[in-house]
Amino acid sequence: MELVMRRRSRSDLIFDLINYACLTIGVLLILYPLYFVLIASISDPNAIYAGEVYILPKHLTFDGYSRILQDKLIWSGYANSILYAVVGTAISVSITLMAAYPLSRKDLYGKTFITWFLLFTTFFNGGLIPTYLLIKSLGMVNTMWALVLPGAAGVFNIIIVRTFIQNTIPDEMREAAAMDGCSDTTFFVRIVLPLSKPVIAVMVLFHTVGFWNSFFDALIYLNSDKLWPLQLVLRNILVQNQVDAKVLVDVDSYLAKMRVTELIKYGVIIISSGPLLVLYPFLQRYFVKGVLIGSIKG
Incomplete structure (x- = not known):
């Protein structure tokens, strides 16, 4: 019996070691790209081009971040992204909850x-051109509302919240509240919303990440660079190497401008990732519970 237990313990140990090794490799594969961008943002671009930057930064420099602080377009994009994410998330989560509860x-x-009507919209849509014509006819082109209103309600999210409410709040609770004179609105505000904190946190995270990372809608509907979100500014820097000329006014040669642009690229990526990295730890304890109850049960 002791021999069997000893063999089982040894096999369990090997199994755990393999699991930890796989998880460690997975974590490194996920974290290292972000870490590399971080050390590249404070390294000499020549060292990056030469392949000398792996674990530690080479020839430490903060020139990229100092120039980012001088770029008004980056900071206006940062402010716009925060505004779009906050307003869009508030609208989307409100609509999702008010649609899911009934x-x-x-x-x-x-x-x-x-329910079937909502599901139908996930398979068929009007396409980009009809959608643009609709947004234009509503007078929302080159406004914030073109980014936050068209996709405010997601059917997938509504189903998750609906399933969460069905499996968390029993009908007996609503019937007891109704017998005490509680209206549907009062029941929704005072009972459903407080008990739905986990799934609300999930919806907040989903929509915030979606609005924060979105740039395609802004590329289509926004004409003024003063309204651009940060991701669209970052796209122009990464794809087209477009940096405010005022930031590079003291750089003479073309090669030097390219090196400074590389530093700015890496720096903006780090800055744009910051808010989501700060937000997630506060919502993480609700995240797993909300997703599991909302999408698996029922």
Whole structure:
């Protein structure tokens, strides 16, 4: 018996070691690119081109960050991204919750038809040109609303929240509240919302990440660079090497401008990743619970 237990323990140890090794490799594969961008943003571009930057920065320099602080377009894009993410997330989460709660009720008339109607929109849409014409006819081109309103309600998110409410808040609780004179609105505000904090945190994270990383809608609908989000500014720097000329006014040669542009690229990537890295730890404890209950149960 002791021999069997000893063999089982040894096999368990080997299994754990393999798991930890695989997880460690996975973590390194995920974290190293971000770490490389961080050390590249404070390294001499010549050392990066020469392949000398692996673990530690070479020829430490903060020239890229100092020039980022001088670029008004980057900081206006940063402010715009924060504004779009906050406003868009507030609108999207509100619409998602108000759509999901009625669908979670068994007494909603036409519930099946409404659900299938919503699902139909996930398979078919008007396409880019009709959507642009619609946005233009509504007068939303070159405004913030072209970015936050068209995709405010996601069917996938509505289904997740609906399933969460169905499996977390029993009908008996609503019936007991109704017997005490509680209206549907009061029940939704005072009972459903407080008990739905995990899935609300998931929705906040989903929508915030979506708005923060989005640049295509801004590329299509925004004409003024003063309204550009940070990701569109970053796209122009990465793809087209477009940096504000005022930032490079003291750089003479073309090669020197290219080196400084490389530093700015890496620096802007780090700066643009900061808010999401700060936000996630506060929502992480709700994230797993909300996703599992909202998407697997039921």
